[in-house]
Amino acid sequence: MTPTLAQDIRDAAALLASATDVTVLGHVRPDADALGSALALGRALHLRGAKVRVSFGEPDEAPESLRWLDEDGLLTHPDDLPDTEALLVCVDTPVPKRLGRLAGRVELAGSVLVIDHHATNTFYGGCNVVDETAEASAILVFRILDAMGVEPDEPIARGIYAGIVTDTSGFRRASPETHRMAARLLEAGVDAEAVVRRIVDERPFTWLPMLSSVLREAELEPEAAQGRGFVHAVVRVDAARTVRAEEVESVIDVVRSVREAAVAAVLKQDLANPAQWQISLRSIGIDVSAVAAEFGGGGHRQAAGCTIEGSAEDVVAGLREALERAPLL
Ligand code: 5GP
Ligand code: MN
Numbered sequence: 001m002t003p004t005l006a007q008d009i010r011d012a013a014a015l016l017a018s019a020t021d022v023t024v025l026g027h028v029r030p031d032a033d034a035l036g037s038a039l040a041l042g043r044a045l046h047l048r049g050a051k052v053r054v055s056f057g058e059p060d061e062a063p064e065s066l067r068w069l070d071e072d073g074l075l076t077h078p079d080d081l082p083d084t085e086a087l088l089v090c091v092d093t094p095v096p097k098r099l100g101r102l103a104g105r106v107e108l109a110g111s112v113l114v115i116d117h118h119a120t121n122t123f124y125g126g127c128n129v130v131d132e133t134a135e136a137s138a139i140l141v142f143r144i145l146d147a148m149g150v151e152p153d154e155p156i157a158r159g160i161y162a163g164i165v166t167d168t169s170g171f172r173r174a175s176p177e178t179h180r181m182a183a184r185l186l187e188a189g190v191d192a193e194a195v196v197r198r199i200v201d202e203r204p205f206t207w208l209p210m211l212s213s214v215l216r217e218a219e220l221e222p223e224a225a226q227g228r229g230f231v232h233a234v235v236r237v238d239a240a241r242t243v244r245a246e247e248v249e250s251v252i253d254v255v256r257s258v259r260e261a262a263v264a265a266v267l268k269q270d271l272a273n274p275a276q277w278q279i280s281l282r283s284i285g286i287d288v289s290a291v292a293a294e295f296g297g298g299g300h301r302q303a304a305g306c307t308i309e310g311s312a313e314d315v316v317a318g319l320r321e322a323l324e325r326a327p328l329l
Contacts, residue, residue: 001131008129009140012113013147015087015127016041019050023076023085023109026056027093028100029245029278032199033163034092035066037115037138040159041089042074044150055081057100065199065246069162071155078102086110090125092137092163094118094298115140117167120289120298135173138163142181154189161185162195170196207247210239214251220260225286225323228262231255232319234312235268252280262286265319267312277315279306287327294322301329 016022024042026034038054046052053076056062062075078101088109090096094116096103106112106124114125117140119132129140138160145152152160164182168174171182186192214235224230233255240248248268256264263283270276279297281288281304289304295318297306308315 005129005131008127009143009147011127012115012129012144015111015113016045016089016144017048017148019045019087021051021085022087022089023053023055023081023105024074024089024091025093025099025102025105026054026091027098028057029059030056030062030066031092031249032066032069032166033136033138035062036069036159036162036166037091037136037141038089038159039069039071039074040138040152040156040163041091041115041141041144043072043156043159044145044148044152046072046074047153048150053081055102057102059245063246064244065202066162068198069155069159081105084108084110087113089113089115091115091141092117094121096124098298115144118298118300120293135175135178136163136167138167139178139181152185152188157185157188157190158195161190161192162199165192165196166199170200203247203250204243206242207250210235210243210247211251211254213239215254218255220258221320222260224320225261225263225283225326226328228285229258229260230263230265230320230323231258231261232265232267232316235266236312237269237271237274240269240271249280252282256282263288263323265316267315269312270307276307276309277312279308279315279319281305281319283329285329286323287329290326291319291322 024038026038042052042054054074055076096106112125114128116130117134117137121130142160218233221230252266262285266280268278287301289299292304292306295306295308
């Protein structure tokens with residue numbers, strides 16, 4: 001750990017230790033790292049006696065598979081947040097825009113603490129614990145809790161574990177140090193099998209017909225992405241409406257398996273605005289965060305996303321073009 005990061009962690013710990021009222025925000029359409037991190041930190045502060053709310057800009061409800069991480073009922077609808085915050089904590093969120101309708105709160109808050117692992121983070125807080133070498137934001141939350149002298153109980157450890165296990169694709173990209181941290185989480189009582197089953201594996205039956213209709217239309221372009229191959233699939237609203245958001249998000253994990261393509265994309269039609277597509281990008285050997293950035297999005301070099309308007313054909317054409325310019329890794 002660099003001396004600067006160590007100091008930032010100590011500063012964050014001091015800020016949180018003296019806080020009595022805290023709002024913790026994750027990015028829009030929160031994943032297990034955003035919500036697991038926010039709820040783990042939220043519970044730690046709640047147990048110390050602080051008033052804590054955990055929220056995110058959209059959708060209105062947390063993904064069903066993640067709601068059981070909220071042991072203390074900290075999840076708060078955006079409409080029920082106070083007008084301004086004394087201390088606002090933003091986790092897994094590289095830029096305020098990723099807070100969606102809650103972005104304006106960053107300007108208004110008394111203090112802002114940012115906890116994130118995206119290389120594209122703009123350090124928009126007064127205190128920023130940002131480390132792009134951390135595999136998950138949850139790891140940074142764990143380090144801050146350590147600096148506060150908080151030993152995670154099972155629900156706190158569960159939230160942290162959920163973030164790590166999903167952002168490392170089941171520990172495949174986890175360092176030895178991250179495995180050591182995971183060992184402490186298991187010792188705190190986390191049931192790893194249950195976490196992975198409930199958050200990653202378990203699906204309603206309707207997942208199967210949805211996947212089948214979406215994958216049948218998937219296309220492989222072997223010459224695209226600078227000759228490294230591009231595979232893409234489209235989830236239109238009629239397919240998306242048959243399943244939970246979790247199942248729509250799972251499609252990229254199937255499409256990315258295709259060996260003939262270095263880059264995989266899934267176009268997810270927006271339920272509220274069908275002219276708009278949420279794009280998930282995954283890659284091996286090509287920087288897809290640069291591709292996402294061309295469309296106002298971002299993420300990591302091998303996993304990124306953005307929102308694009310237009311027909312599915314135009315969106316694919318735009319991605320195909322951007323992939324020809326993307327830096328090789
Ligand atoms: P996913 O495909 O799982 O939604 O996102 C992959 C990665 O890209 C995650 O790290 C996510 O936070 C990031 N990401 C997804 N969409 C956007 C976006 O519109 N803007 C930015 N800055 N990052 C995004
Ligand atoms: Mn993350």
